Amino acid sequence: MTRVFISRDSTALSLGAEQVAKALEQQASSKGLSAEIVRNGSRGLFWLEPLVEVETSQGRVAYGPVQVEDVAPLLDAGLLDGKQHPLYLGNIEEIAYFKNQNRLTFARVGLTDPVNIDDYLAHDGYRGLKNALALQATEIVKQVTDSGLRGRGGAAFPTGIKWNTVLNAPADQKYIVCNADEGDSGTFSDRMIMEGDPFVLIEGMTIAGLAVGATQGYIYLRVEYPHAKIALNQAIEAAYKNGYLGENIQNSGKTFHLEVRSGAGAYICGEETSLLESLEGKRGLVRFKPPLPAIVGLFGKPTIVNNVISLASIPVILDKGGEYYKNYGMGRSRGTLPLQLAGNIKHPGLFEVAFGMTLRELLYDYGGGSASGRPIRAVQVGGPLGAYLHESQFDTPLDYEAFAAISAVLGHGGIVVHDDTVNMADMARYAMEFCVEESCGKCTPCRIGSTRGVEVIDRIVEGVQKDKNTVLLRDLCDTMTYGSLCAMGGMTPFPVLSALNHFPEDFGLQSAKA
Amino acid sequence: MQDYQTQKPTVLEILNTHQAMPGNLLPILHGIQDTLGYIPPAAVVDIAKSLNLSQAEVHGVISFYHYFRETPPGEHTIRICRAESCQAMNGKALETHVKQQLGIDFHETTADGIFSLEPVYCLGNCACSPSITIDDEVMGRVTTEKFDRLLATYKGAK
Numbered sequence: 151m152t153r154v155f156i157s158r159d160s161t162a163l164s165l166g167a168e169q170v171a172k173a174l175e176q177q178a179s180s181k182g183l184s185a186e187i188v189r190n191g192s193r194g195l196f197w198l199e200p201l202v203e204v205e206t207s208q209g210r211v212a213y214g215p216v217q218v219e220d221v222a223p224l225l226d227a228g229l230l231d232g233k234q235h236p237l238y239l240g241n242i243e244e245i246a247y248f249k250n251q252n253r254l255t256f257a258r259v260g261l262t263d264p265v266n267i268d269d270y271l272a273h274d275g276y277r278g279l280k281n282a283l284a285l286q287a288t289e290i291v292k293q294v295t296d297s298g299l300r301g302r303g304g305a306a307f308p309t310g311i312k313w314n315t316v317l318n319a320p321a322d323q324k325y326i327v328c329n330a331d332e333g334d335s336g337t338f339s340d341r342m343i344m345e346g347d348p349f350v351l352i353e354g355m356t357i358a359g360l361a362v363g364a365t366q367g368y369i370y371l372r373v374e375y376p377h378a379k380i381a382l383n384q385a386i387e388a389a390y391k392n393g394y395l396g397e398n399i400q401n402s403g404k405t406f407h408l409e410v411r412s413g414a415g416a417y418i419c420g421e422e423t424s425l426l427e428s429l430e431g432k433r434g435l436v437r438f439k440p441p442l443p444a445i446v447g448l449f450g451k452p453t454i455v456n457n458v459i460s461l462a463s464i465p466v467i468l469d470k471g472g473e474y475y476k477n478y479g480m481g482r483s484r485g486t487l488p489l490q491l492a493g494n495i496k497h498p499g500l501f502e503v504a505f506g507m508t509l510r511e512l513l514y515d516y517g518g519g520s521a522s523g524r525p526i527r528a529v530q531v532g533g534p535l536g537a538y539l540h541e542s543q544f545d546t547p548l549d550y551e552a553f554a555a556i557s558a559v560l561g562h563g564g565i566v567v568h569d570d571t572v573n574m575a576d577m578a579r580y581a582m583e584f585c586v587e588e589s590c591g592k593c594t595p596c597r598i599g600s601t602r603g604v605e606v607i608d609r610i611v612e613g614v615q616k617d618k619n620t621v622l623l624r625d626l627c628d629t630m631t632y633g634s635l636c637a638m639g640g641m642t643p644f645p646v647l648s649a650l651n652h653f654p655e656d657f658g659l660q661s662a663k664a
Numbered sequence: 665m666q667d668y669q670t671q672k673p674t675v676l677e678i679l680n681t682h683q684a685m686p687g688n689l690l691p692i693l694h695g696i697q698d699t700l701g702y703i704p705p706a707a708v709v710d711i712a713k714s715l716n717l718s719q720a721e722v723h724g725v726i727s728f729y730h731y732f733r734e735t736p737p738g739e740h741t742i743r744i745c746r747a748e749s750c751q752a753m754n755g756k757a758l759e760t761h762v763k764q765q766l767g768i769d770f771h772e773t774t775a776d777g778i779f780s781l782e783p784v785y786c787l788g789n790c791a792c793s794p795s796i797t798i799d800d801e802v803m804g805r806v807t808t809e810k811f812d813r814l815l816a817t818y819k820g821a822k
């Protein structure tokens with residue numbers, strides 16, 4: 151039976167993958183051809199989705215993008231034997247966009263059946279856990295520290311230090327919480343892991359449990375991701391059935407339980423303390439720190455809160471060692487970052503690469519420039535709280551420190567491209583509006599300041615006392631930066647000021663430098 | 665609007681199955697909204713009693729989260745992404761078009777009760793912006809023409 155792979159990833163589905171899978175199944179069987187359709191994750195080359203991959207004697211052969219009306223001609227052309235056709239792409243792993251990546255965390259995404267545990271085991275799954283079970287807790291934490299892994303959720307805090315704090319906090323109960331709130335625009339790598347290789351997240355969380363002595367884990371998943379929830383629950387069930395979750399994991403005497411909890415459409419619940427409040431069943435108000443969640447976290451107990459990608463990077467670290475992981479990257483940014491190319495870009499998708507590539511390389515060599523064919527004018531990196539970069543900054547290497555040096559952030563690695571039709575005063579206004587909409591309301595600079603921010607930008611654009619209002623906007627941003635309790639109010643000035651500084655003409659202002 | 669007395673057994677049953685769960689308020693609210701389509705304001709009394717909270721606290725939680733609603737939705741809920749990546753691909757024009765076609769604004773339901781419209785901030789489908797969902801289905805690269813075709817099929821399927 152020939153195996154045919156068609157993705158179950160949300161983005162592939164949003165382009166018609168489900169209908170293509172159905173058509174292929176029906177038409178193959180009515181022609182008396184035998185094909186087994188495997189629903190895999192996506193390789194992340196989204197301009198080629200819906201992608202169909204066929205297992206042949208010459209290896210895996212891809213076709214795409216495939217629409218329902220292409221199915222009959224493809225079958226006639228000999229799809230199941232990997233024959234030529236205008237949509238023929240050859241082996242997807244040979245395409246430069248894929249080949250030049252460093253897929254450590256995403257190694258299996260698109261390759262395997264995401265919820266088949268045998269497939270996971272056959273592709274190096276659970277090797278990290280196996281090693282971890284043979285180690286002392288301190289040795290597991292040491293591997294993570296040695297890897298140089300920094301939190302991929304935004305703040306880039308060293309994961310090893312966080313884990314060590316929880317390890318050393320004495321308590322009768324500890325928790326592992328996975329932050330799967332992924333609220334940033336332009337980001338989808340958390341979703342792709344959860345839909346495309348949920349076991350790797352489950353394995354990472356189980357290892358985290360062993361490392362700090364936590365027996366219960368929660369995945370706090372945003373409600374906008376229904377397909378991820380299905381895949382996670384299918385994988386969790388399979389892990390329980392096969393002795394990889396629950397009591398006495400693989401006869402080790404260790405216990406780890408895991409459950410998925412749904413958010414309810416609040417961006418601020420991605421902030422870790424607000425997330426914990428939400429998990430406890432409350433309004434998502436940000437908590438004062440200290441105490442850190444590592445000391446007083448969920449239900450008052452020591453808690454690791456880590457991003458999906460941080461946790462999903464743990465299995466390869468425990469499998470191949472901290473040093474192996476550390477060998478990728480530059481400076482203090484070690485390992486790989488799954489970058490997400492979105493917005494107005496010809497080749498949007500997921501690109502996992504060691505830190506250090508420049509934005510320009512990514513945008514033009516791999517991204518292919520804008521989707522509209524017009525010049526790229528502004529690129530927002532790191533979500534709605536990230537700065538807008540101007541063409542003159544595209545040579546900045548993707549590295550936490552290099553970005554900080556130009557008053558920008560890498561955040562979760564989301565890259566949103568705008569062509570020259572964008573109005574940057576509109577984007578700055580939107581950033582303030584977003585803060586109004588999503589502020590938890592606890593502190594004044596964020597709650598009230600953002601509303602004032604919208605008004606001030608409107609006045610500048612209308613030409614009312616331009617200079618005075620520009621000074622006022624800068625003052626307001628200052629107050630928000632220094633007077634806010636969390637990064638929602640504290641970082642909204644990044645998109646606003648970068649838009650104002652790099653694109654003053656859109657505000658009807660004169661450019662400061664020629 | 666439905667009479668709460670007919671909904672009450674469902675609410676009590678959901679409260680009952682979540683009794684022992686730590687941090688159970690959100691799962692309970694999701695359970696109610698998943699089954700009834702919304703959280704009837706009258707249910708707040710029962711939820712508060714069961715969890716030993718004040719009604720104000722329960723209401724405070726419901727109103728904090730964008731996803732929860734206290735009025736019944738239309739048969740289909742359309743959500744349009746308003747975030748940056750979708751804006752970069754003409755999301756705003758789509759938004760205007762959708763409101764015009766449906767004749768409603770955000771948080772409203774069409775007079776025939778078929779469609780409700782809600783804003784959403786990113787669906788994780790930014791690689792194929794602009795994105796919308798109709799019920800649980802995500803659609804990418806939605807042009808105004810594509811939207812009109814989708815609308816027709818949902819109306820036809822009614």
Ligand SMILES: Cc1cc2nc3c(=O)[nH]c(=O)nc-3n(C[C@H](O)[C@H](O)[C@H](O)COP(=O)(O)O)c2cc1C
Pocket residue numbers: 300301302303304305306307309329330331332333334417418419420421422423455456457458460461636637638
């Ligand atoms: C407003 C706001 C929103 C955030 N949203 C997310 C999010 O969606 N996902 C995430 O992992 N971290 C998010 N964070 C960062 C978390 O607070 C926290 O730093 C992170 O979950 C820690 O995990 P890490 O160390 O693995 O990155 C957000 C922070 C702020 C201030």
Ligand code: SF4
Pocket residue numbers: 418436588589590591592593594596597634635636637638639640
């Ligand atoms: S900065 Fe905004 S979101 Fe953060 S705690 Fe203050 S009010 Fe809440």
Ligand code: FES
Pocket residue numbers: 335336337745746747748749750751785786787788789790793794795
């Ligand atoms: S910004 Fe619209 S789907 Fe992400």
